[in-house]
Amino acid sequence: MDERDWLVLQALYEEKNITNAAKLLYISQPALTNRLKQIEKEFGVQIVNRGRRGVQFTPQGEYLAKSAYDMIHRIQHIKENVLNMENKITGTLRLGVSTFFTDYKLPGLLKLFKDEYPDIEFKVTTEWSSHITHLIHNEDVHVGFVKGDYGWKDQKRLLFEERICIASKEPINMSLLPDLPRIDYRTDQNLKMTVDKWWAENYAKPPLISIDVDKAGTCKNMVANGLGYAILPSMILDDLEDLHKIELTTPDGEPIIRKSWMFFHKESLQLNIVKAFVEFIERIDLEDIH
Template structure:
């Protein structure tokens, strides 16, 4: 059993479908089926049963699939430790990054880091902050960039603070806000709850959603073209002029602040590439990166 075999089990367990797993692994279906047979031969057990609705794992297969995550992570750790022993800045840095950070900061940030350490490669996972917090907790990534605290108990660094604001092309009266067309977008649960709670504290009727899009960037462009108002984190709007913005406030009249953090484990600093990256983030001017 090599790392590729464990990856086959991990992927098939996730997909529950030979065709989809083969596509994910960039191999043919016959090659995947043959690999499965070889794995079954090694352990002397039946791993999966195939049916019209895909594949079903046997109890032994379930056990091996769950072991796959541990084995792959263990192999990654061994490789990282071997590279680390050479005292060279080589290897793969695994990052988990929230959607906003990916769109607005990550490309420029990685370029600067790559300029300093050209032999380092990156594996980046982008998702909502809640999922990134889960990945860093399980040590599936070395460093996580998230919005919100998530009860993180290990090492963290504050990166940004921003307000949440109502943005529109034209000046608006907050008393009339429920009757004005709003552009909504998909975002992480923490921000959605924050906005919903603010709305419930100020209005008795729901917002008039006229346009619903998939990303904050698309929403911003809709606002810039005068198609309605939106409630957005202020940093997204920094590159737009001639917009009217009103910060959301707490019941005490203070602006509602949303914080962005870098999370990592203290023990991860034993890896040269992680320590170099954390030190790089602490000295670089993030506000200047676009």
């Protein structure tokens, strides 16, 4: 079996549906079905049963599918080590990136790195910071960009700090905040807990959520159009100078800071591609990238 076969088993096990797995792998359904038959023939076992509710794995098939993750991971490491022996900066850099970082920093960052190392390719996974921490811990990605503190014990670099702000189109009387329309958005649990803690320290009433959206960028645009206030990290507001901003503070009057980090394993620096990327990040100013 080659890497593609293991990817077929992995996708099919995750999707439990041949059509969806084929789409995930960018191959036709007949091609996936034929590949599955070849795998069954190679091992001499039936891997799946097909029914109205989708694909059900046999015990042998489930064992193979669960082995797929380790096999794919091992093949990736072999490829990386072989490329590394040539002392060239080439190959695929696997990055895990928080949603905010993907929207506001990543495109410009990757362009600059690609300009220096044109033979580099990227595989980017975008998720909440908590999930990125899990990916980097399991070495599913070489480098993770996360927002907030997650108790990472290996190598990390502080990228930048930003403050958490109340943003509004018009000036706000803070004593009336619980009765004013708030625009909320989906964010990682770390930031949500920080904002909820600040609210509980300052108000007895819950916020009046008038609009709930999926992204911070959408939330910002609604604030800019006067539909309500929002509590957002300061960096996302940098391009809107006409908004009124009030920084959140602790009971002691200290600003509430949110830190962005780069996480990676020390042994990953043995790979030329990772070492080059980490050194690149260390010498540039991320706050200047848009």
